[in-house]
Amino acid sequence: MLKNLERIDELFRENMKIIQSDETFSFSVDALLLANFVSTTKRTTEIVDLCAGNGIVPLLLSHKTNAKITGVEVQERLVDMANRSIAMNDKSEQIDMVELDINDIKSEFKHSVADIVSVNPPYFKNNQPVHQNTHHQIARTEILINLESIVKAAKYLIKNKGKFYMVHRAERIGEVIEHMHRHGFRVSRMQFVYSTKTSKNALFVLVEAIFNSDAFVKVEPSFYIYNHDRTYTEEMLEVYYG
Numbered sequence: 001m002l003k004n005l006e007r008i009d010e011l012f013r014e015n016m017k018i019i020q021s022d023e024t025f026s027f028s029v030d031a032l033l034l035a036n037f038v039s040t041t042k043r044t045t046e047i048v049d050l051c052a053g054n055g056i057v058p059l060l061l062s063h064k065t066n067a068k069i070t071g072v073e074v075q076e077r078l079v080d081m082a083n084r085s086i087a088m089n090d091k092s093e094q095i096d097m098v099e100l101d102i103n104d105i106k107s108e109f110k111h112s113v114a115d116i117v118s119v120n121p122p123y124f125k126n127n128q129p130v131h132q133n134t135h136h137q138i139a140r141t142e143i144l145i146n147l148e149s150i151v152k153a154a155k156y157l158i159k160n161k162g163k164f165y166m167v168h169r170a171e172r173i174g175e176v177i178e179h180m181h182r183h184g185f186r187v188s189r190m191q192f193v194y195s196t197k198t199s200k201n202a203l204f205v206l207v208e209a210i211f212n213s214d215a216f217v218k219v220e221p222s223f224y225i226y227n228h229d230r231t232y233t234e235e236m237l238e239v240y241y242g
Contacts, residue, residue: 001084008088013242014063016089018056019081024135027056029225029236030204031120033193034167035060036239037206038118040067048072048109048157050102050119050150053139055082057118058095067115071097072105075138102145105153117154118165121147123172147172151179155211163188164209170202177207185209191220196228 002008006021020026035057040047044067049057052071055078061069073079079099086095100108126142137143147168154164164185168176170192177187189208194201202222224233232240 001088006081011059012240013238014060016059016063017085018054018059019085019088020054021081023133024075024077024081025053025139027053030167030193031056032060032239033204033206033223034118034120034165035064037167037191037208038064038116038165039163039208040065040116044115046070046114047116047118048114050117050153051121051139052078052082052097053120054078055085055095055097057120058082058097059085059089059091061118062089062091062094066094069095071095072100072102073097074099074101074144075135077135102153103149105156109157111156112159114157115159115162116165117157117162119150119154120167121145121150123169147175148179148183151183151185155183155185158211160212162211164207164211166207166209167204168207170205173205173207176205180207180209185211186213186215187217188213188215189218189220191223193223193225195224196226197224198228 005023006019008017009020044065047067047069049071052073055071058069058071076099079097082097086092098108122140122142124141187209191206192202193204195203225236227233
C-alpha cells in the first residue's frame with residue numbers, strides 16, 4: 001500500500017486514513033476547514049472536487065454524504081496516492097479520481113453535472129517567489145491554472161442553482177468575489193478564519209456561492225484555529241476529532 005517515503009496519517013473524526021508524503025504535498029488545515037464548510041443535503045448526488053491533491057477533501061466529504069464524488073488532480077503521483085487511500089478506506093464505489101489539467105475540463109466531463117463543486121486552489125500568483133519543490137509549486141502557485149480559470153471550470157460543471165465552495169487566502173477575497181460574480185455565481189455565505197482572536201488579519205476565507213442566484217451574503221462568525229497558548233480552540237478540535 002505504501003511506496004518509498006510515504007506514511008499513513010489519521011483522519012480522526014471520520015475514522016479514516018490517508019497516504020501522504022513530504023516529498024509531494026500534505027494537506028493542511030485549510031482542506032479540513034473547506035470540507036467542514038461544505039453543506040450537503042439528501043438531494044446532493046454529484047460532487048466534483050478540483051485541485052484534489054491526495055484526495056483529502058473527497059475523503060472527508062464522503063463521511064458526510066452518500067453522493068458520488070470525483071476528484072480532479074493534475075499531478076500523477078498525487079492521483080496515485082489518492083487512489084490507494086480511497087481503496088484503503090473502502091470508498092472506491094463512491095470516489096473516483098481523474099488525472100486532468102483543469103484547463104481541459106471539457107474533455108472529460110459533461111456540462112452541468114455537479115450539484116456541488118469544491119476547490120482548494122493554488123493561493124499565490126505565478127510572479128510570487130517560491131522556495132519549494134515542484135509538487136508544492138503546482139499545488140500552491142498559479143503555475144498551471146489561475147483563479148479565473150478555476151471559476152470558469154466550476155461554471156462549466158455546476159448545475160443551475162448548484163453550490164461552489166472555495167477556500168482561499170483572505171487577502172484575495174476581492175478577486176474571488178469579482179471572478180465568481182463575473183461568471184454567474186452569487187456569493188451566499190462567507191467565513192473568515194483567523195489564527196487567534198488577537199490576530200490582526202484573517203488567514204483564510206471560506207466562500208459558498210450559488211450559480212444563477214440572487215442570494216444575499218450570510219457572513220458567518222469568525223473561526224479561530226488557536227487559543228492564546230497555541231492549543232487548538234474547541235471549534236478546531238471539533239473539526240479534527242468531532
